[in-house]
Amino acid sequence: MKMQFKIYRYNPDVDAKPYMQDCEVELEPTDKKLLDALVRLKVVDDTLSFRRSCREGVCGSDAMNINGKNGLACVTDVAGLKQPVEIRPLPGLPVIRDLIVDMTQFFKQYNSIKPYVINDTPPPSHERLQSPKDREELDGLYECILCACCSTSCPSFWWNPDKFVGPAGLLAAYRFIADTRDTATNERLDNLEDPYRLFRCHSIMNCVDVCPKHLNPTKAIGKIKELMVKRIA
Amino acid sequence: MVNRHVVGAHYGLRDWLLQRVTAVVMLVYTVGLLAFLILAAGASYDSWKALFACTWVQVLSTVTILALLLHAWVGVRDIWMDYVQPLGLRLTLHVLTILYLIGSFVYAVKVVWGV
Numbered sequence: 001m002k003m004q005f006k007i008y009r010y011n012p013d014v015d016a017k018p019y020m021q022d023c024e025v026e027l028e029p030t031d032k033k034l035l036d037a038l039v040r041l042k043v044v045d046d047t048l049s050f051r052r053s054c055r056e057g058v059c060g061s062d063a064m065n066i067n068g069k070n071g072l073a074c075v076t077d078v079a080g081l082k083q084p085v086e087i088r089p090l091p092g093l094p095v096i097r098d099l100i101v102d103m104t105q106f107f108k109q110y111n112s113i114k115p116y117v118i119n120d121t122p123p124p125s126h127e128r129l130q131s132p133k134d135r136e137e138l139d140g141l142y143e144c145i146l147c148a149c150c151s152t153s154c155p156s157f158w159w160n161p162d163k164f165v166g167p168a169g170l171l172a173a174y175r176f177i178a179d180t181r182d183t184a185t186n187e188r189l190d191n192l193e194d195p196y197r198l199f200r201c202h203s204i205m206n207c208v209d210v211c212p213k214h215l216n217p218t219k220a221i222g223k224i225k226e227l228m229v230k231r232i233a
Numbered sequence: 234m235v236n237r238h239v240v241g242a243h244y245g246l247r248d249w250l251l252q253r254v255t256a257v258v259m260l261v262y263t264v265g266l267l268a269f270l271i272l273a274a275g276a277s278y279d280s281w282k283a284l285f286a287c288t289w290v291q292v293l294s295t296v297t298i299l300a301l302l303l304h305a306w307v308g309v310r311d312i313w314m315d316y317v318q319p320l321g322l323r324l325t326l327h328v329l330t331i332l333y334l335i336g337s338f339v340y341a342v343k344v345v346w347g348v
Contacts, residue, residue: 159315194241195314199249202311228246 001027003037004084007048011097018095020086027078034081035062035074050099057212060147063090064099070149070210090152092161105161106148106168113165113173113191118184134180141175141220143213144168150207150217156200163196167207167217170198174220177227189228198224252307255300262297285348298341302334 003025010018025040035055042048050073051061057075065088066076078085093101119128151157151166165173173192176182192198198221207217273280284290309330317323 156315159318190243191241193243193246195245195248197241199245200315225246225249229250232246 001029003027003078005037005041006084006086007041007098008088008095009048009098010095011047011049022084032077032079033074034066034076034078034085037078037085038062038073038087048099049097058145060145063147063149063152063212065089065091070153072147072149072212075212090148092152092158093148101152103148106151106166107146109151109161109165109169110146110172112197113169113176113188114184115172115176117176117179117182118187119181120183128181130180137178137180138175140215141171141178144171144175144215145213147212149210149212153206153210154201155204155206156202160196160200164200165192165197167201167221170201170224171215171217171220174224177224185227186231189224189231192224193228248307248310252304255304258300259297259304262293262300265293282348285345291345291348294345295342298338298345302338306330306334 005021005023005025007021007023008018009015009021023041023045025037025044027037027040031037031040033055035052038048038050038052042050050064052074053059053061055062055074057072060072062073063070064073065086066073067082067086070090087099089095089099089101093103093105096102117128146168148168150171151168154164154167156164157166170192173188177185177188182188201218201221203218203221205218208215208219211217269284270276285294310327313323313326313330317326
């Protein structure tokens with residue numbers, strides 16, 4: 001099967017500006033996912049650059065804009081794609097080369113929410129246990145692979161990436177707020193109570209629409225706001 | 234690299250809450266007004282005027298207008314915060330918005346209480 005592509009190309013060392021390249025590739029019957037097709041393309045033109053690692057939707061490296069919607073190439077079926085398949089880098093982040101973007105800003109926001117359990121009480125001899133019910137609270141939160149599909153599909157993150165934490169960061173923030181082993185809930189809420197850091201979210205739910213792990217950052221953001229209201233009410 | 238610590242500005246929740254509460258106030262008023270229009274179908278100018286001459290209707294109208302303006306303040310400020318990056322321009326737009334909303338309030342009070 002032949003497949004047609006329109007791919008965003010940009011090599012800052014050579015190109016004055018980015019351009020869209022038309023190309024075609026012959027797929028083998030075993031090439032089921034978009035990543036397989038991209039790897040085939042790279043065999044033909046090894047200057048095409050993109051990130052990939054686990055090729056099964058776990059590492060979050062090959063997030064890109066596929067026919068206008070963010071997603072992971074490795075879990076996107078080639079069968080359902082409208083041709084020519086238009087592939088672009090994740091929107092809103094600086095392009096390093098072709099489909100590779102600079103994720104510094106994204107991880108800076110992630111780091112700003114302190115993505116680790118904070119507990120100042122003396123550690124028990126073994127481990128901090130949770131009841132199965134408490135553990136359930138983390139379902140739908142801990143699965144995030146930080147692929148940045150959500151944050152880079154969020155207009156609020158496009159306009160204010162330096163100030164708005166973004167859906168991925170806020171989902172992670174709630175993951176630690178919801179964790180019964182974490183004792184820094186108040187500090188975490190203080191950290192987020194800000195017209196930019198949290199309240200740039202206007203619940204348009206682009207994040208929910210694109211998440212390849214089917215998570216719901218908007219719901220997590222709503223829970224954070226609910227806890228803030230509970231704190232003052 | 235200097236590790237600049239990021240913390241929240243400790244506000245924002247009140248505005249967000251205000252927008253929700255004012256929305257409820259507007260909804261109640263709108264439903265009430267619609268109910269009057271439907272129940273008093275074919276209401277004349279005189280009955281309409283009599284309704285708005287009641288003090289309690291005037292008070293409720295004023296509260297609703299205030300809710301609308303506060304709601305608009307949060308919403309319009311959100312637009313400036315989203316899209317206008319230069320600080321000077323953004324603050325100028327904030328001030329102009331406040332002045333416009335205060336002007337609207339004075340005018341609306343004049344209309345509601347002038348019946």
